Amino acid sequence: MSVLIAQGLGKTYKRKQALTGCTLEIEAGHVTGLVGPNGAGKSTLLNIAAGMLEPTTGTIEVCGGVPGSGPEQLAKVGYVAQNTPVYSALSIEEHLRLGAHLNPRWDASLAEKRVERLGLDPKQHAGKLSGGQRAQLALTLGIAKRPELLLLDEPVAALDPLARREFLQDLMEAVAEHGLSVVMSSHLVNDLERVCDHLVVLVASQVRVIGEVETLLATHHRLSGPRRDLDTLPADQHVVSATHTDRQTTVLVRTEAPILDPTWTVGQLGLEDLVLEYMSNPTAARPALEVLR
Numbered sequence: 001m002s003v004l005i006a007q008g009l010g011k012t013y014k015r016k017q018a019l020t021g022c023t024l025e026i027e028a029g030h031v032t033g034l035v036g037p038n039g040a041g042k043s044t045l046l047n048i049a050a051g052m053l054e055p056t057t058g059t060i061e062v063c064g065g066v067p068g069s070g071p072e073q074l075a076k077v078g079y080v081a082q083n084t085p086v087y088s089a090l091s092i093e094e095h096l097r098l099g100a101h102l103n104p105r106w107d108a109s110l111a112e113k114r115v116e117r118l119g120l121d122p123k124q125h126a127g128k129l130s131g132g133q134r135a136q137l138a139l140t141l142g143i144a145k146r147p148e149l150l151l152l153d154e155p156v157a158a159l160d161p162l163a164r165r166e167f168l169q170d171l172m173e174a175v176a177e178h179g180l181s182v183v184m185s186s187h188l189v190n191d192l193e194r195v196c197d198h199l200v201v202l203v204a205s206q207v208r209v210i211g212e213v214e215t216l217l218a219t220h221h222r223l224s225g226p227r228r229d230l231d232t233l234p235a236d237q238h239v240v241s242a243t244h245t246d247r248q249t250t251v252l253v254r255t256e257a258p259i260l261d262p263t264w265t266v267g268q269l270g271l272e273d274l275v276l277e278y279m280s281n282p283t284a285a286r287p288a289l290e291v292l293r
């Protein structure tokens with residue numbers, strides 16, 4: 001089952017194209033990390049999925065329905081936007097009461113315990129919270145809503161390292177206990193590696209790579225050896241990036257098959273390296289032999 005299916009999705013503001021021809025499918029029951037360079041269209045995609053923005057072109061289905069199409073759909077999808085919006089004039093406990101009023105599956109005990117553990121005063125107005133505390137409040141509302149799908153746009157950017165780790169643990173618990181699916185954009189790939197089992201790299205609205213993190217790491221290899229033409233590589237080795245010096249070639253390939261050529265030294269990649277390779281090689285066609293001196 002899929003929680004998000006987008007086909008040729010696009011969003012245009014006057015003449016500015018924020019998202020163009022974005023096609024992707026995200027499976028249920030996973031924590032999916034959404035990464036990509038600034039301006040790739042991640043927030044636009046999440047805003048459309050949450051029903052906050054109408055797409056200009058294409059179609060999108062989220063948890064089997066049209067985003068924002070009614071109370072049932074709204075209850076299924078939780079969204080914490082990038083600027084972690086809260087109501088400045090309302091206290092924390094008023095936010096929790098509002099959450100209980102608006103959400104049929106609201107988990108009051110989880111929300112209260114989380115606020116207590118964070119050391120937040122329930123009487124404090126949200127407008128007087130620090131940026132990180134505001135983010136924690138918005139995240140608490142998102143988790144306590146008990147949605148089927150939780151969309152998080154850079155949720156931990158404003159949190160200190162300890163708060164970040166605790167939040168990610170809370171998220172993992174919610175996933176394990178309630179079968180919650182999560183799509184989370186972040187530039188912090190190390191954090192994503194801790195919690196995400198699936199990954200999408202979005203560059204200029206297009207999915208550059210998508211898949212299970214474990215499989216992606218197992219099927220990408222950095223090969224280095226004597227300089228050679230990339231056309232001599234086996235057809236099942238998809239070249240992601242390559243550099244050549246006078247004597248040496250280093251190439252990142254994706255392949256299901258084992259690397260049998262003994263002239264290569266084979267190295268594995270971490271997730272951050274893999275993401276950076278895809279982000280810095282937008283077309284990933286077999287690049288021409290280019291000498292780096």
Ligand SMILES: Nc1ncnc2c1ncn2[C@@H]1O[C@H](COP(=O)(O)OP(=O)(O)OP(=O)(O)O)[C@@H](O)[C@H]1O
Binds near residue numbers: 017
């Ligand atoms: N309201 C808007 N009006 C005009 N252009 C917009 C608007 N919102 C986004 N854009 C443009 O759309 C493109 C995609 O923006 P978006 O915020 O979706 O990217 P992003 O991948 O989330 O980036 P970041 O990692 O910096 O948050 C950018 O070029 C941005 O300038």
